[in-house]
Amino acid sequence: MERVTVLNADAHQVLHQVSLQHAVAMLYRDVARVHEAVPGRRFGPYPQPHSLVLVSYVYTRWLYQRSGPLPCTLANVLRRDGHACAYCGRPASTRDHIVPRSRGGPTSWLNLVAACAECNGYKRDRTPEQAGMQLRIQPFVPAPADLRPR
Numbered sequence: 001m002e003r004v005t006v007l008n009a010d011a012h013q014v015l016h017q018v019s020l021q022h023a024v025a026m027l028y029r030d031v032a033r034v035h036e037a038v039p040g041r042r043f044g045p046y047p048q049p050h051s052l053v054l055v056s057y058v059y060t061r062w063l064y065q066r067s068g069p070l071p072c073t074l075a076n077v078l079r080r081d082g083h084a085c086a087y088c089g090r091p092a093s094t095r096d097h098i099v100p101r102s103r104g105g106p107t108s109w110l111n112l113v114a115a116c117a118e119c120n121g122y123k124r125d126r127t128p129e130q131a132g133m134q135l136r137i138q139p140f141v142p143a144p145a146d147l148r149p150r
């Protein structure tokens with residue numbers, strides 16, 4: 001599977017890697033733009049990206065500080081995602097690693113989403129693409145205000 005590197009909005013800091021399909025979804029949603037393209041190749045209306053740069057800056061002091069003020073615990077991930085399953089929208093009670101830990105996926109805000117037990121059990125240690133599942137949301141690194149009860 002082709003991987004695309006995602007850079008922070010300053011175009012210097014590497015945040016993570018995503019699948020080509022995920023990268024194109026980010027382009028469609030205008031959350032990122034192509035930074036470096038694969039020469040001579042296109043993916044739909046876009047040059048095939050080798051790397052993307054985010055449109056708005058992600059504050060990585062929260063992303064990488066596991067013991068910091070905003071750890072991506074089950075309770076915090078559920079709060080960020082409004083207690084709705086990222087795959088089907090029903091009430092969520094678990095957190096899912098989008099890229100499974102068994103495949104090197106990190107325990108980070110951008111790799112975690114709220115999920116219902118059914119979707120999490122169905123997906124198991126597969127990526128959403130492999131499981132044929134669509135993410136309804138784009139995971140993000142929350143600010144404290146994003147985790148207040150709604």
Ligand SMILES: [Zn+2]
Pocket residue numbers: 085086087088089090115116117118119120
């Ligand atoms: Zn679900």
